[in-house]
Amino acid sequence: MSTERTALVVIDAQKAFEEWEAAGRRRNNPHAMDRIADLLAAFRAAGAPIFHIRHQSLAPSSSFAPGASGGEVMDKGREEPGEVVIVKRVNSAFIGTDLEWRLRDGGVSRLVICGVTTNHCVETTTRMAGNLGFEAWLVRDAAWTFDRVGPDGDYHLAEDIHAMTLANLSDEFARIVWTEEVVAAMAGLR
Template sequence: MKIDHKTTLLLIDLQKGFEDIEYWGGGRNNPEAELNASKVLKAWRDKGLPLYHIQHCSTTKGSPLEHNNTGNEFIDLVKPMKDEPVIQKNVNSAFIGTDLKKQLEEKGVTKLVIVGLTTDHCISTTTRMAGNFGFETYLIEDAVATFDKIGVNGEKYPAQLIHDTALASLHEEFAMVIQSSDLMKLL
């Protein structure tokens, strides 16, 4: 993978509302995800490479990610700088209901690097669409995370299992799943 100005970083839903672990299921994996995402962001900024912050503006009443809720704010580790673009969405994909695809195409972007929350929802959906749109996509495994889930029969699935199976479904089909340390070697 060659990283150049045709490679864009997508920082998805790194928002304060995800700090409410109980709201999202009670357990979470990869407590270092946001820190790892911030390290990727710093390296990206140092190289002057293009990036987009994606912000989930939930339409679900009572969600920590509702537009006027403080949980909708980006976490301090990855807060956008004033000149960095922010794409607001209210569904799982950063491409649906936004002009992200158009903006990327107009800039000649061919490769995407994805970090953020949550592995099995917005990360997975955006990654699948990116791959289907023809972007060469890289998902940074240690810079994404998710929460415990309750199955259809009431069984509880731990966050790490949800994370691992979501990534297994994406790897080599929609994206290459790599570690942040591997990405850093390319920068």
């Protein structure tokens, strides 16, 4: 692993998700934000590139609308000076942004991906990363999702949605890893 060739991509670590949880929505991986903080610390210590992705909706009623409190970044996910922040308006961090160009211009070939929600923006970005030829590592304990009701009215637990998303992405689109694996690999680069 090389610090120049490996970048951390933190997807949508925004307060809307804290607000959803405070309003009673149930999620999995309650310590995922702590794991994201661990990844940020490891990448910063290694001097490796970090890309913060923020979602901004054009729908005025969205939790992610410009000016809405939900669009703000979670405290543990704040960027530091020099770290790139990219704003997206759809699920993939590659659509309508310069993320791909920045990665290729910087010689990055491996993406360590984490964030919210596993089955939406994290999954879509991870799939596209694999399709674009990047080596994607999805950090399973540094991502989370929420319970959902399906089109037939069936209730799906966040844990099941998360697990199925990981199963769908495993091998073909991404390597599924744990935070401790990534932190150990990054520590070896210092």
